[in-house]
Amino acid sequence: MKCVKCLLLGKRSPIVTFQCKCELNVCINHRHPDTHECTFDWKANGREKLQNELKSVKPQKVLKI
Numbered sequence: 001m002k003c004v005k006c007l008l009l010g011k012r013s014p015i016v017t018f019q020c021k022c023e024l025n026v027c028i029n030h031r032h033p034d035t036h037e038c039t040f041d042w043k044a045n046g047r048e049k050l051q052n053e054l055k056s057v058k059p060q061k062v063l064k065i
Contacts, residue, residue, distance in 0.1 A: 021045075 018031040022040040030036040 017025050017027060019025050020031075020033070020036065020038055020040065022038045024036060024038075026036050033040070033042060
């Protein structure tokens with residue numbers, strides 16, 4: 001098992017470390033974006049992901065009788 005330092009605490013955390021999308025290795029206490037001052041733009045990432053996954057819905061033409 002690899003011991004990695006939590007960049008906020010400066011201590012080694014042998015049990016569990018997380019690598020955030022902002023490229024920081026943090027301990028279990030600082031894994032959430034608001035606890036380690038994350039620089040990754042989560043809102044823009046979510047919007048881009050939704051635009052790629054959602055399909056546009058267009059009504060079909062109605063045939064006139």
